[in-house]
Every structure is written in structure tokens, then in C-alpha cells.
Amino acid sequence: MMRLACCTALLFVLRLLVGLPWYQVLPAILIFYLGSGGWNFLDIVAKTIGRDLHAAYVLLRVKLNVKRHVREKNTIPKIFAETVQRHGDKTALIFEGTGERWTFRQLDEYSNRVANLLLDRGFKEGDVVALFMENRSQYVGLWLGMAKIGVEAALINFNLRLEALVHCVTISNAKAVVFGSELAEAVSEVHSSMRKAVLMFCSGDYDPKQVPQGTECLETLLTGASSRLPKRPQRCFTDRLFYIYTSGTTGMPKAAIVVHSRYYRMAALVYYGFRMTSDDVLYDCLPLYHSAGNIVGVGQCLIHGMTVVIRKKFSASRFWDDCVKYNCTIVQYIGEICRYLLNQPVRDTERQHRVRMALGNGLRQSIWEEFMKRFNIPQIAEFYGATECNCSLGNFGNKVGACGFNSQILPFIYPIRLVRVDEETMELIRGPDGVCIPCKPGEPGQLVGKIIQNDPLRRFDGYVNQSATSKKIANSVFKKGDSAYLSGAEGKAGMAAIADPSQSTDLETFFKDMEKVLPPYARPVFLRFLPEVNKTGTFKFQKTELRRDGFNPTAVSDRLFFLDSSRGRYVQLDEELYRSIVSGKHKL
Missing domain, CATH: 3.30.300 (GMP Synthetase; Chain A, domain 3)
Incomplete structure (x- = not known):
């Protein structure tokens, strides 16, 4: 009975995801079953079938949604318009810095003003505007408004200064820079090094003496702009949305291309994979110039109608107080945030919250269980990926220490793999046939994802710099003649x-x-x-x-x-x- 149930489940999943008829799928399952150790394989199935079927459901759900969005030529602004219809008067964004709350309708109207202002100034589809400011609700409204008319935002790290800052503005070919008043000094330092034709807009407390000559006050201009929805451009689901920059620890930052389908994919896989709902309230203390804060976090607001609390910067001492104050049910973390929280003195609020899930990546296994126990967090939603990669992973089973998994019973459904590398040179090791060698269970290697460019879930859009894009692609990885994305390592300098x-x-x-x-x-x-x-x-x-x-x-x-x-x-x-x-x- 066990064998029959497992094979039936596999047959059902394969028919849904691959689209093959049962008489083509069944032999493949039997061959795979017999060639993989018989009862040992059934033991693996028994232990992983629930997890793998959930992952298959998530992939199917996202894939069907993506097909609809491609067919209807939808974009993130169009999807957001559907969200506004469903949740118009619900709170979309809360900015912790001021306590200001924006409803979905207010966010929609603000972004319309941004779009109409840029149209009035002659900006057109395909133009780029650099966004250089600290976290606040306006940040979301600015890039969303740009996207409504096909203008692409270059989201620049607000920590950058001098040469690196000029580099990021220059390689994006930005026609304007919108910067926060808190960064006026940094912009003034490099203004003379930028192209003369670049327009400058200041958001926040405008002081003409503190900003470069010719800079205009953004808030004043937006007040006079129309809040009506502008005419939509001829954009589709696989067109460019904005640019996110790599950390640049081994050189200057690279501008990664984020298309509308990639934004949707990253936000939706997390939403369905970790069983979120539109009633959740997400605490986002991560920088909005990066994908974790702006896609995985804010994406839940724009696409799924979730309320998102934005914090200017992460604060270990205020973290749980904020969660209690705003009734947060999901918190985001990255890197060492969890360790910083554990290093704080014990306080009552750390267990008085309603948080049911911590979502992020980089939680060390050595403090994983301590973090869950001390702060009473039932679920750690750890995932692995990068802004530009096509091979994300998710720990859907809440397994301690895991950043994700790859199915052993359905390995062909999600074309990712760990392959062997030379640990000294990090070059791929290939077999006699020239194809990469898969790692065995427990063996370290490099994660690769098969590139299928006409599939929005598997495509690789790369960087503005074509040579940087080429370095991330390897050929003949899964089989002769294919191509795959190489998941390298970037982060804090050592x-x-x-x-x-x-x-x-x-x-x-x-x-x-x-x-x-x-x-x-x-x-x-x-x-x-x-x-x-x-x-x-x-x-x-x-x-x-x-x-x-x-x-x-x-x-x-x-x-x-x-x-x-x-x-x-x-x-x-x-x-x-x-x-x-x-x-x-x-x-x-």
C-alpha cells in the first residue's frame, strides 16, 4: 500500500508540473524506483513526501500565476492595482520613524503623482532614475511610481560614498537622482563628478544651502502633480523593473537587472512556500535598496495585500518593542541580526509579541534553537538565494539549521543541483563527458540553476555589464549544451x-x-x-x-x-x- 500510495502521488505531481500523460510518466517512476534502491527509496519517500508535495504545490501555484501574468502582459504596477481594489482602505505601509500610516489607496495616489511628475518633466519608458535615500514609505512610492510609466529605478546603497557612488549612478545611465535630505552631504561631495545633464531632486527636509546647485524640492513638485493613474506604457511581465546592486566587496558594485517576473517570483515563492496570509503584519528593518527588504518584504504588501512595517534602520534594542506596538506576526532578519538580538538584555517585550515566523537567511545553526526558544518563535523561514539567481531554496519544513532542500524523489521538477568544485580554485569539476559531477548527499559543492530563458521562473537576466553576466554562466552543467547560473559568494569582507x-x-x-x-x-x-x-x-x-x-x-x-x-x-x-x-x- 505504501509503495502504491507514493507512486500514485508522484504520478499526480508529474502530470501537473511536467504536463506528460500517465503512460509516459509511469515508466520513468518505475525505472527511477528500481534504480534507486527499492525499499530505501520508499523510506526516503515516506520521510520527504509531505515536504516535497507542498513544494510541488507552491511551484505549480506560482507557475500558473506567472502564466496568467505573461498572457495578460501584467507588470508589478498592474498587480498592485488589483491589490488596491481588494484592500483599498487597509493599511499598506507603516513607517516606524514617524508612525505614519499609508493605506493602499494612499500609496497608489502617491505613486501616481510621482509618475505624472516625471511624465511632465519629459521622462519616458526605458529611462533610468537613481534612488539614493534611507528607508521610508516614500521610497516604495517613488520606484513604484516610476514603474507605472516604464521608468526604471537604480536602487543605490545609501552607505556608498565618493567613487563608488559615482560609479553606481554612471553605470545605470541615470537621467536623474532622487536623494534623501539626510544624504545631501554625500551627494554634494560627488556632484561635480556626475554628468552635467543629470537632474537632482531632494526628498525630505529641503535646505537649498545644503544641496547641490539646481536641486529641486521633490515634495513641493509632487504637491502640484496629478494623482490620477497615468497612461500605462507598453511593458510586459519580463521587462525591466529596476536595478539592485551587488555588495561590491571584491570590486565596484554590479547593477543586477530585476524584471517584473523576477520580483513576483521572489515574493510569491516565499509567500506560498511559508504559508503566509494577507492578514499577516510583516516587520521590515532591512534596507530597501536590496532584495530582502524591497522584494521579499515589501513585495508581500504590493502583491498580496499584507501590511508592512518599515524601519529606518535595524535596532536591536527597539526590535521587540516595535513588534508589540504594531502587532507584527512575521519579522525579517538577515546575517547576524538574530545574534545581535540574543546579545541584548532579557526584556518582557521579547515574549509579549504575536510573531509566529522569522523570515530571512544567514541564521547560524549554533544559535538557531536558542533564538526560537528565547523569543518564542515557532517557525524559522530560512531561505537561500540572491537577487539575480534562478536557484532559490526554502526551508519549508522548519528543519533546524537548513536553508532549503532539493527533492530526491522529484529532482527533475526543480532543476537545481549541487556540483563538485575544486576547493582551491573553485572551478567546476567535470566528468569524462564534459558535464559537471553532482555532489553526493552531505558533500559540499556549488549550487547551480539550469537557465531556461523563455521560462520566467528559470530565466537569468544578469547585470547591466554584459561581461559580468557572462562570468555567472557555465555551459554543459546538467547535460551537454545547456547553460546554468553559478551561485558564487559575496558578502562581508574578510x-x-x-x-x-x-x-x-x-x-x-x-x-x-x-x-x-x-x-x-x-x-x-x-x-x-x-x-x-x-x-x-x-x-x-x-x-x-x-x-x-x-x-x-x-x-x-x-x-x-x-x-x-x-x-x-x-x-x-x-x-x-x-x-x-x-x-x-x-x-x-
């Missing part, structure tokens, strides 16, 4: 190895200069000073041995320094500090 034979580096000056040009995440946590930097026979920097050495002062004879963020300077790394860092007592 160690910088510096050749300093005379030991003359002034660390105080070094840190001050670095502060001016690099955002916090791009500043190296450790410094290693070498008499010279070793190179390979082809004159490439030899990084493998440096990575292997790590930062243990007992194992490395070179001078090592650690960035103590609490003191704002580099300090000598000794054995005591090393032990404190490794044990987790000292924050990185």
Missing part, C-alpha cells in the same frame, strides 16, 4: 593581505581613508602585513595559502590586526583576542 616590507603603514590614516570610500561591509575585518605578496607562475596573486592560514596568530608569523568596530580602529591581534573571536564573545 581579510586583506598587504605588502609592507618597511612596516611603515599608518593604521589610523589607513582606517580614515577607508571610511571615506568603502561602506562598512566592504572594510576588511582582518589585516595581514607581508614582506611581499606571493604570485603564481602566471603572475596571479596566490590567495589559496592565505585562506588556508586563516587569522590564528600562533600559526601565522606575519603581523595581524583586527578591526574593532566599537573603537573604530585596527588593533593588534593576539592570542587572547583570537580566542575571544573564535568563541563568539567578541563581535566581528
Whole structure:
């Protein structure tokens, strides 16, 4: 009976997702069953069938919705219009900074004013406007208004300064910059380096003495703009929506292309995968210039009618107070946010909230259960992916320590795979046939996703820079002649190895200069000073041995320094500090 039930379930799922008739599907299941260990396979089925069927349902639901949106040539603004019809007077956004609440209808009208203002100023479909401001409700209304007339927003990290800031505006080919008054100084520093034709608009507390000459007050202009829906452009579901920049820890940031279908895909897979509802209230303390805050978070508002609480910046001390105040049921996290919360003193509000789910990525397994228990969070909705990737994963089963899964009984339904790589060079390892070698269970490797460009769920849109796009694509991965996205690693900078034979580096000056040009995440946590930097026979920097050495002062004879963020300077790394860092007592 068990075998019959499992095969019947598999047959049903395959018919729905693949579209094949039963007489073509059934032999495939039997061959797969017999070739995979018989009863061992049934044991796997018994343990994973519930999880995998839910994932199959999610994929089917999203796929059917995507087909409709493609057929009807929908866009995110069009989908948002449907949301406004359903939830017009419901609260869409709450900005924690002021407590201001916007209904869906108010957000719609504000974005219409943005669209009509830009139309009056001569902006047209395909133009780009850079958005450089801290979190607030207006941020969402600005890029949404641009999208209503086919203008694409370049969402620039508000931590960037000088050369990196100019670079991001320039590569997007932006015709205007909308910046927050809180960033007026940063814009003034680089205004002379930008193209003369770039228009400047200031949002917030406008002071003509503090902004570049010629800058206009955005709020004044919007007051006089029409709040009626402008004529929609001829855009479709796979056209460009906006640009999100990579972190740029190993060079200048790259502008990743986000099309309407990608925005929908990322928000919808999370919504259905983790069983969210429109009645949830989501607490979003992540930056809106990135996909976690602006797509995974705000996307639940625009697409599914959820109320989203926006916070200017993450605050560990105010986190649970906010959740209680606004009756939040879902909170977002990323990276070390959960550890920062655990490091806070115990307070009553941390267990007086209504939060049922923590949604994000980067929660360490070592604190996973402690986080759930202390703050009484029933579900950790951990996922894995990147803005531009086509191979996202989700921990739909609430399994401790997992960022997702790939089905062993339906591996062909979701074409992603872990493949073997050379751990020293990170190059793909291929078999005699030239195709990549899949990893065995428990074996480390690189995640790849098969690219199917005419499928909105599997396409890869890449970056504005075509050469950067090419570097993310590998050929003959699943089979000969195919192509796949390579999921690389970007994030907080680790160690910088510096050749300093005379030991003359002034660390105080070094840190001050670095502060001016690099955002916090791009500043190296450790410094290693070498008499010279070793190179390979082809004159490439030899990084493998440096990575292997790590930062243990007992194992490395070179001078090592650690960035103590609490003191704002580099300090000598000794054995005591090393032990404190490794044990987790000292924050990185």
C-alpha cells in the first residue's frame, strides 16, 4: 500500500508540473524506483513526501500565476492595482520613524503623482532614475511610481560614498537622482563628478544651502502633480523593473537587472512556500535598496495585500518593542541580526509579541534553537538565494539549521543541483563527458540553476555589464549544451593581505581613508602585513595559502590586526583576542 500510495502521488505531481500523460510518466517512476534502491527509496519517500508535495504545490501555484501574468502582459504596477481594489482602505505601509500610516489607496495616489511628475518633466519608458535615500514609505512610492510609466529605478546603497557612488549612478545611465535630505552631504561631495545633464531632486527636509546647485524640492513638485493613474506604457511581465546592486566587496558594485517576473517570483515563492496570509503584519528593518527588504518584504504588501512595517534602520534594542506596538506576526532578519538580538538584555517585550515566523537567511545553526526558544518563535523561514539567481531554496519544513532542500524523489521538477568544485580554485569539476559531477548527499559543492530563458521562473537576466553576466554562466552543467547560473559568494569582507616590507603603514590614516570610500561591509575585518605578496607562475596573486592560514596568530608569523568596530580602529591581534573571536564573545 505504501509503495502504491507514493507512486500514485508522484504520478499526480508529474502530470501537473511536467504536463506528460500517465503512460509516459509511469515508466520513468518505475525505472527511477528500481534504480534507486527499492525499499530505501520508499523510506526516503515516506520521510520527504509531505515536504516535497507542498513544494510541488507552491511551484505549480506560482507557475500558473506567472502564466496568467505573461498572457495578460501584467507588470508589478498592474498587480498592485488589483491589490488596491481588494484592500483599498487597509493599511499598506507603516513607517516606524514617524508612525505614519499609508493605506493602499494612499500609496497608489502617491505613486501616481510621482509618475505624472516625471511624465511632465519629459521622462519616458526605458529611462533610468537613481534612488539614493534611507528607508521610508516614500521610497516604495517613488520606484513604484516610476514603474507605472516604464521608468526604471537604480536602487543605490545609501552607505556608498565618493567613487563608488559615482560609479553606481554612471553605470545605470541615470537621467536623474532622487536623494534623501539626510544624504545631501554625500551627494554634494560627488556632484561635480556626475554628468552635467543629470537632474537632482531632494526628498525630505529641503535646505537649498545644503544641496547641490539646481536641486529641486521633490515634495513641493509632487504637491502640484496629478494623482490620477497615468497612461500605462507598453511593458510586459519580463521587462525591466529596476536595478539592485551587488555588495561590491571584491570590486565596484554590479547593477543586477530585476524584471517584473523576477520580483513576483521572489515574493510569491516565499509567500506560498511559508504559508503566509494577507492578514499577516510583516516587520521590515532591512534596507530597501536590496532584495530582502524591497522584494521579499515589501513585495508581500504590493502583491498580496499584507501590511508592512518599515524601519529606518535595524535596532536591536527597539526590535521587540516595535513588534508589540504594531502587532507584527512575521519579522525579517538577515546575517547576524538574530545574534545581535540574543546579545541584548532579557526584556518582557521579547515574549509579549504575536510573531509566529522569522523570515530571512544567514541564521547560524549554533544559535538557531536558542533564538526560537528565547523569543518564542515557532517557525524559522530560512531561505537561500540572491537577487539575480534562478536557484532559490526554502526551508519549508522548519528543519533546524537548513536553508532549503532539493527533492530526491522529484529532482527533475526543480532543476537545481549541487556540483563538485575544486576547493582551491573553485572551478567546476567535470566528468569524462564534459558535464559537471553532482555532489553526493552531505558533500559540499556549488549550487547551480539550469537557465531556461523563455521560462520566467528559470530565466537569468544578469547585470547591466554584459561581461559580468557572462562570468555567472557555465555551459554543459546538467547535460551537454545547456547553460546554468553559478551561485558564487559575496558578502562581508574578510581579510586583506598587504605588502609592507618597511612596516611603515599608518593604521589610523589607513582606517580614515577607508571610511571615506568603502561602506562598512566592504572594510576588511582582518589585516595581514607581508614582506611581499606571493604570485603564481602566471603572475596571479596566490590567495589559496592565505585562506588556508586563516587569522590564528600562533600559526601565522606575519603581523595581524583586527578591526574593532566599537573603537573604530585596527588593533593588534593576539592570542587572547583570537580566542575571544573564535568563541563568539567578541563581535566581528
